[in-house]
Amino acid sequence: MKILVVGGGGREHALCWKIKQSMLVKEVYCSPGNGGTALISQNIPIKAEDVNGIVDFARESKIDLVVIGPEAPLNLGLVDMLKREGIMAFGPSKGAAMLEGSKVFAKNLMKKYNIPTADFEIFSDPDRAKKYLLNLKKTPVVIKADGLAAGKGVYVCKSIDEAINAIDDIMVKKIFGSAGERILIEEFLEGEEASFLVFTDGKTVLPMDSSQDHKRVFDNDEGPNTGGMGAYSPAPVVTEEVYNKVMEKIIYPTISGMEKEGHPFKGVLYAGLMIKNNEPYVLEFNTRFGDPETQPLLVRIKNDIVPIIIGCIDGNLHNEYLLWEQKHAVCVVIASGGYPGEYKKGFEIRGLDQIDDDNVYIFHAGTKLIDGKIYTDGGRVLGVTALGETIKTAIDNAYRAVDKISFENMHYRKDIGKRAIDRF
Secondary structure, eight states: OEEEEEEOSHHHHHHHHHHHTOTTOSEEEEEEOOTTHHHHSEEOOOOTTOHHHHHHHHHHTTOSEEEEOSHHHHHTTHHHHHHHTTOEEESOOTTTTHHHHOHHHHHHHHHHTTOOBOOEEEESOHHHHHHHHHHHOOOSEEEEESSOOTTOOEEEESSHHHHHHHHIIIIISOTTGGGGSSEEEEEOOOSEEEEEEEEESSSOEEEOOOBEEOOEEEGGGEEEEOSOSEEEESOTTSOHHHHHHHIIIIIHHHHHHHHHTTOOOOEEEEEEEEEETTEEEEEEEESSOOTTTHHHHHHHBOSOSHHHHHHHHHTOGGGOOOOBOSSEEEEEEEEETTTTSOOOOOOBOBOGGGOOOTTEEEEESSEEEETTEEEEOSSEEEEEEEEESSHHHHHHHHHHHHTTOBOTTEEOOSOTTHHHHHTO
């Protein structure tokens, strides 16, 4: 098979790496890819959002299967477009991708099908939203842009003034563009977060092992939200009891509800959870692999994922299974200084050739390969992912590798996985 992976982040490098191992696969392409994918696949200079360009390339190059990483092309209808061309595409339809593309759609679905989530109100007028806040007189409170904002459209506000500023950012200054035409004001949920991802063909569900992301840019969960500064798998907060509740109260009702709404869901469904007193609540849904959760998950999956991907597309997922490496995995994201705000790029990355640990995998995100050298080319630059017999060993292996890497203004969190250690 000839497979095209759409996207250019750490998730896509990890997907290319895993897909390339399949006996079913002859060639792997990545669009647009990064410095890491250039080493293991053929990069195609077409942006992920250029859905017409991707369809043209897939048709002309006789691509058998397209695996879509980011949310934007899903919400632009890439799966539907490829399907019309007779090309297999992994991911939800445009209608089903609304589960991530519109937080209003997702919250209304959860309300209708009694899926546990925070209480919420929807606003399309900033003045009405501010008036509601002033009457609410309760903090902390969560303000969310309705549409896609690259993981940065969520504000946890500790004061009413902070919340009003968040409304101004989203709805008045429009820093997320049309994604901020509507907002949600949500109840703040306390507890511990976890990520729960499943493969599904719209009926059968094949759950992946649990994981936990670290959204904030600084240690101890301080600073602004990012696309993710690290992750680990499994997440001990997801006990067997919690796992069963997630499947029964969240995953199955969501898959069933989407079918009833006329948008059967195929691909990866990602539930971002808050867990309190062993009760799971949905913070948000994503309609694709998470980044950086994909990195520790994929290094733990022992079997070929290509048949699983095809099973999601053709409705035969009931014939597939997952084999898990019974080790812990940790991914530490190395970012450009200043991220998620302004940052400089174009710095040479040194030390990658010094890492020779079989337990360590380096997945590139914002990198570029030029004349055999790797340079920074984005906010999140690398995902240093390591396996270990214990969570502490995995953490130690990851940070030992991080210590060998250097570039100007390099930044990373030093506490990835700490919550998991605290639970043992």
